Amino acid sequence: MASAISATASPQWSDLSRQDQTLLLFARLMEGGLEDDETVAELSKLTKMLNDDGDFVKKGEPSVAGVIDSDCVDTVLCYLDMRNADIVRAHAALCTSAYLKAAGEDGRQKLSEFFMGRVRKSTYDDYIVAFCVASAIFPIVPDLTSDLFLSEGFLGSLGPLMRRKWKSRKVETACLEMLNAACTHAPCREAVLKYCSEWLEEIIEQDPEEAVTSEYAHEPDMQLGGGSISMRRHSAHVQELAAVVLAKIRAVQPAKPPPNLSDPSESRVQPATTSVEDLSKMLTKMLLKTPEHSTQSSIEGLAYASLRPRVKDDLSKNGEFLAGLVKTLESAAPRSAVTYGALSILSNLTVYPPTMSEDEKRMSQLKAYANAAGKIQPDPLNDHDHVTARCKRVFEANVVPVLVTHSKNGSVASLSLIISIVNSLSVTAAHRGPLAQQGAVRLLISAWNALPDTETKTKRTAAQALARILISTNPALVFGGTQPTPQTSAIRPLASLLVPDPAAESRDLLPTFESLMALTNLASTDDDTRHAIVRTAWPDIEELLLSPHPKVTTAAVELVCNLVQSQPDALALFAAATPQARNRLQILVALADAEEAATRSAAGGALASLTNYEGIVRAVAEREGGAERVLGLCGEDDEDLRHRGAFVVLNMAATAGEAGRLAREKLRGAGAVQVLTECAKKSRSAGVVEVVVEALKVLIQEE
Template sequence: MPSPAETERAVELAQRGTELAKAGKLSDAARFLREATTIDPENPQVKLAWVALKEEEGKSELLGFCRDWVKSKDEADGDKALKVIRAKGLREKEAEQAVEILFEFKGEDDLLDQVTGELLQHVGAQKWLAEQMQERPTQMYYELFERGDDSIDGLLKVLLNRAMWLSDEAFTQGHRDAFMLSLAMMMEEALEHPERAMKGVAQLLAHHAEHLHGIIDSDSFDVILTSLDIRLPSSLRSQATLATIKLFELAPSTAQDLVSKFVTTRVQKSIADELVVAFSAAAAIFPITVQAASALFLTEGFITTLVPLVESKKSHKLEQSALELVSAACVDKNCREAINRHCREWLENCVGTSLDKKRSNLAALILVKLGDEQPASEGPSIVTPGKVDQEDLIASFKSMVIGSDASSKQDSIEGLAYASLQPKVREDLSKSPKFLKRLLETLHKEATSSGAAHASNILFGGLTILVNLISYLPIQSEEEKRMAQLKAYANVQKPVPEPDELLNDAHVSARCKRVLDAGIVPVLVAVAKRASASVLALTSSIFLSLSKDAKNRAPLAQQGAIKLLTQIYDTITSTTTTPSPYPPSAASQTAQALSRILISTNPAHIFNASHPSQSAIRPLLPLLSPTESSTWQLHAFEALLALTNLASLDTPTQDHIIRHAFDIVVDDLLLSQNALLRRAATELVCNLMASPHCIERFADGSPRAKHRLHILLAMTDVDDAPTRSAAGGALAMLLSIDLAVAELLKDDKGVDFLLGLCRDEEEDIRHRGVVCLREVVGEETGNGVEEVRRKGGVEVLKGVLKESRRQEVLALGVETLKVLLGQ
């Protein structure tokens, strides 16, 4: 029996529990009631309080399931909670209470990790966790770390969301606490799941490095660099690589010094395990900063002793790490020369004698990167043939791509990405339908499979092969060709040789046709759905090459290229990351490919309500503006042709073009010194004239409209017949409005230009001139008739009737002449 004092205490706790239950703080209420039950389990008020709590819990099905799960540890109860979370939106308070209840569940549990991750998508749970990270950061971090990947991801989401924190100070401190705890976790011996801790390090560095001043020291950097070890899981190494990239961005000089110290210290120890760590780190640095990594690689005495050192240790992992380092170093010309001089024989032995396929393939890849160049030597030397022939290596890689062994795909594709820089290899690969089919199948599989660690490397390498196969030589102006020759002479070089015949347009076009016929477009559509910035840039380059030949454009459009290119352009131009992850030319290349395809495609077959034509107009607009490129006028010409084709679709499309491109087309490009640009701009105006908004901009009586009308009239008197024809067509539509006729008559030379059309050598152009005259003489005031007579229109029309043979021209000419003669 409890004492009176204990009974009183139990009642107080029960009352407090009931109050908390009514306030919605169910986990706190349960804590008070458990204590009351321990003191006086048979007390009626305590029992009533439990009933009240159960009723409150009954209002939230989720909280009841969570409570049952914590007590039972039964996975069935956890599944019920997970289903409720996924099936309905949670109230903020409900999510908060649910996550708090589940923190009574300790230890690692896959289902608990999954449920925690789901709950931490909700604001209530996120705010609760932010508060807890301020009050007890170490306990919360360790519990979430133990729980699993989804829980750590949820924590990172909270840490990076400023809205969940009460102040900037708390937000910053949360980052500092989590970063230090992640580093401390990484330093623990035999840590399970180190990638969870490294993810925290990498993400906080990537997003809020400014909050971590004073924490990052040489020990921290050592922890990160040690995690680049090739023997560790790729998930850990990828996060360590991200962290290393950010550290180099923040403090390149300091990072370079720390890396140099890290590598040289371990190399000097000459212990196999330490050498693996050092070589792994050095290899990872090359893609981040070639200059720093190559300086380290070319340190006196390193490359000359590398092979003897590796061979003396008789360690497969050390040999693998050394090969990874040498492969990475091939990105630098000086490093390649040193490798060729000191490592070639070792590499050839690896290819010929290694029982490990991965090491053999990697050595072969390095030899492909080195090419056929013989090691440089001073003085006379005896040239001996290498043990491994380049053509044999390339043929081997080609066979690996065709074969079914997935383990060798990455190395073989990377090797062919280098080898396909050679014109002969490009031609050979393109002429193998089996190779193209298997390569595209591999890319499609990697694009649609759920996240293999090497998928992005295979996608990048495979697309690089395709880019190399179908790339045209860059267009050079005559001035650029002369400058290249002058530079060659200035550098005491031989004149620039003529490009290989296999790189001429005819051969490249043939390769494009083979790749297109192999079914590349559906693969690119699949790849783009989850592509990185580099992969999207390669995709645009492929479309740019494929679209050069007009014969390819219809198949490209039919298979979805237009929609995909507009999506890629939107993705590239909407990125807010600084600096942009996309190459500077990515957006313009995408737009150029789009414009080429649109030139030769019936827009009525492509666009609909779900894919409006306006989506394709935005990418074309920047191509109309001059740039420093010598080819900008070609790109502007193609964009104008594409817009002209789009303008034939409907009035909404015309109006969209008018709103966004009219000024640059009429005020700038219509006056271009380039005859083709003038022609294309005039043809676009002709198609736009079907819109009342276009007519208004020529006929509203403003000084600017008068100037535009005069420019359009002047286009009827240029040397280029297609330009005259387009100008005549535009005027024929414009002058169908009396207001426009009135504006034309205000121009002293307006009728003269129209009579010039009627005298043209081309029958079609004369026809347009007669149409214009008929509209002028048909206006109500009679001013048009008078002006045409005064300018000699009667004689001009008689001449038209003598020269023309087409019935429609003769009929309209007779009709117009009768009006002029008053008949």
């Protein structure tokens, strides 16, 4: 149909209908003889026509897909052939995707007919094109491609093809690349394991350097079935691809327990197979030996193999591999398969097992026992200590600067992996300072802001990693430098951890606790930061003062202690003539008598600052038991607690006016003179004794 308009004709493009423009583009593509850049230009125009088609259809115009017949589809799909330039194949894939979207069910039918027709012809050229098309369209229409892939007899026919006496490297490469793409789909992966694992093993076991002794070895240009045949042995590249496919189908299989030799139903002779660990060593060797030829496929296979604990540990202990992987990542293009694969390996090496509550741990153990009769136990190589050791090795490979660079242009998927890696590295306190120095704080803040709100889990992970780093570092050093990042930019990510994760069945309070500690560190700097924290997160902070978890309560009170160093915020939150302010102050006074010493200390510190204001002194004095709670701090065994309590008493007793008179009256009535006298006797610090003596002087003098 495309030939209806001659490619040599030159009508004005704008005078043609959309259908005629489409046919003209196909005529040019069918004509042949185009340079790669010319082909790319024509494919780009056709892709735009197809992408815009939906808007015209909505306006009532006919779709240009109606004039695209099987010959036209054949033309575009043949540009997916591996023998074309990569840039041509990439644009052909975009064009195919646009066509399938515009043509709907008719396009899917034509694609199916093309694939099955080529496979039925059974020539090498037809196999190559069919396999290349399947590889390219798997990510575009996985449901359709998997149906074709799983059609009856198809996978079974690949074994005889790959076992033919005479090998076509292009056919084998195209076939294995198709299997590689198919392994992203679980049912296809299972089918490959069932029908192809045996001959994949045979490919790996062959020696590619062995000379072909057959008489045909002297005829390298011999043609058979349309393909150029030169060898009776599989090439090293084909072996590598076979190893990648095997790694994918075996790495995701559950680990099998060793055979029970006392059970007669279990065979003592187990079939010999290439283990995931052996495949990993093979791919690692290929990556290091010939990186210019095997980088992408080796990394892709290792990304799957490194799901296994033993492989993780072996790779992390291979310094040459880690250095090579970081170097490869450094030179890899953003949003490329190599970048994603390398990040996947690093993420697998550093990932910690998920945090589980005691109930969840017991349930997991029961499920494991039920599913495997107790034979499969958690792998010790996945425990906290082994993961920490792997993280240390990855960190020492100087990976962080490379992660920072890739985070600036990465996809959401890559950014999620980068955040996972940084989060794991930040678990070790010794890494946090260097992480900050190497740009991890800016990375995490930028990532948190860049990620869409739908990426809730990844954003929380970024915020938690940020919290860990800011707990252990000086904000003045972290946010200084020649291109400073405002420290207030960290507040919103940290504040997001103060509320429960909506996607979690049970609340994990560790991120909340770490966020409170990081905010406390920031609040130690200046009033602008304190005010920004209050403005952004106060309702959540206030709620956490009453957390049932004592450590969270302590962290919240410590944060409040730093926040009230800002006079405007202290007065607005605790001294306003509102029920909310009075309630907050009552909570703080009550926490001065909390069970945890750290909570009492933080509450005492906050009250030591707040009792500088007359209105707050009056409110504490008027509260039932307020004076007793304050004096309770002075009777503590801990020197620091006594110091804070004495400051609160001195501030209240020394307040002028009616508020001061009321405070002194309440303190005396609660036995302040005796308590302070005992406090002075206990104390060995001159600073504490000095404050206590000043408070006593004020209390014992006549009104």
